[in-house]
């Protein structure tokens with residue numbers, strides 16, 4: 001066969017794979033309906049195990065190795081679970097508007113832009129994008145009704161918590177209605193033909209700069225230019241047309257501005273993942289069929305053991321905590337507000353009781369939201 005003929009055959013096979021994946025997705029949505037009517041949880045890891053083992057067996061007979069088959073189907077199953085969760089949540093909360101207006105940091109190509117696309121393409125037919133210059137502007141856009149939702153980065157595996165967002169959550173009346181994690185792959189991006197040895201200036205968002213601090217320490221005589229977002233940095237490099245000025249950001253985003261990758265994998269940590277939250281004016285209920293997370297803030301006062309006592313309440317009710325963060329309280333030096341994420345549904349009996357007890361124990365407590373957990377740990381095909 002000629003090269004062109006082989007490529008045509010590969011393209012046809014890929015088209016068939018896509019049609020089959022689309023058919024599988026529709027079946028998964030039908031499964032969600034069936035599970036709702038039978039009061040069954042969306043995730044069934046025993047079924048996933050059985051599926052993976054039988055696919056690995058079948059794969060062997062087709063000369064496809066177990067590792068390849070497992071990786072492929074873990075992605076397919078994750079998509080299936082997230083599609084089902086989005087559908088069930090949408091139905092429960094009556095969110096079936098085909099168009100959503102979403103505020104996020106930066107413009108097209110910023111990390112928040114990709115997170116917005118990832119989250120809302122499962123939930124709406126069209127996204128009206130409201131790129132903003134600051135976290136305050138993003139939150140204002142939703143508070144004033146200019147946007148329906150905001151997508152905000154809250155923590156990163158390299159740089160930790162994003163304090164500014166935590167501080168904003170203390171004062172807003174918006175609720176957290178969703179979360180998502182998104183891998184962040186920082187690249188050095190420049191105009192075509194840029195010579196790495198002649199770089200004078202690196203542009204990006206302060207969080208991105210922090211996540212690549214070790215790489216940047218290795219560059220001498222280079223000025224760091226802090227921008228509002230990684231997409232603002234791309235736009236600047238494009239506009240200035242000076243090959244000694246480069247940006248750090250995502251490859252896909254840089255390409256939208258005609259920039260080329262000079263170096264990949266700049267982050268301090270290999271697994272550089274950001275967690276984003278989605279906020280809206282109205283809180284949501286999380287369907288029983290979906291694992292939920294609840295985030296609340298509390299001020300326990302400064303008496304000895306106050307925090308321990310509060311955390312014991314969670315333990316006594318069998319509620320597990322996935323995150324504990326403290327932030328200073330504005331205007332009250334040395335006093336701390338605690339942010340707590342727990343793996344529980346706000347409507348669970350245990351959670352209701354725990355909150356009642358915490359109400360009596362703490363000086364201030366406020367639930368920031370209860371939302372579906374995006375943590376879809378892949379099932380491993382173990383016998």
Ligand SMILES: O=C(O)C(=O)C[C@]1(C(=O)O)C=C[C@@H](O)C=C1
Nearest residue numbers: 031042043044045047048077080
């Ligand atoms: O079979 C089911 O119960 C499904 O929901 C489908 C499916 C899949 O995509 O194969 C997805 C989620 C479950 O955890 C198990 C399997």
